[in-house]
Amino acid sequence: MNNKTQDKYQKTQQNAASAPRPLPPKSSPDWKPQACGLSREELREIVAQIMG
Structure with a gap:
């Protein structure tokens, strides 16, 4: 992956993790x-x- 794709992937992962339940x-x-x-x-x- 190039840096642009990696950055986009990381941003979507961060947004999904911090999304309110x-x-x-x-x-x-x-x-x-x-x-x-x-x-x-x-x-x-x-x-x-x-x-236990």
């Missing part, structure tokens, strides 16, 4: 979490196994 969709105001049937202790055990 789209925000996730917002939940409705009346959204509430659903119970999963596990106790807090069971959830803690699962997280502890995953985290």
Whole structure:
């Protein structure tokens, strides 16, 4: 590649890396979490196994 092409490539790579990411969709105001049937202790055990 010549320098002109390299410069153009680097600029597009920099712009793509610094581009703002789209925000996730917002939940409705009346959204509430659903119970999963596990106790807090069971959830803690699962997280502890995953985290190590």
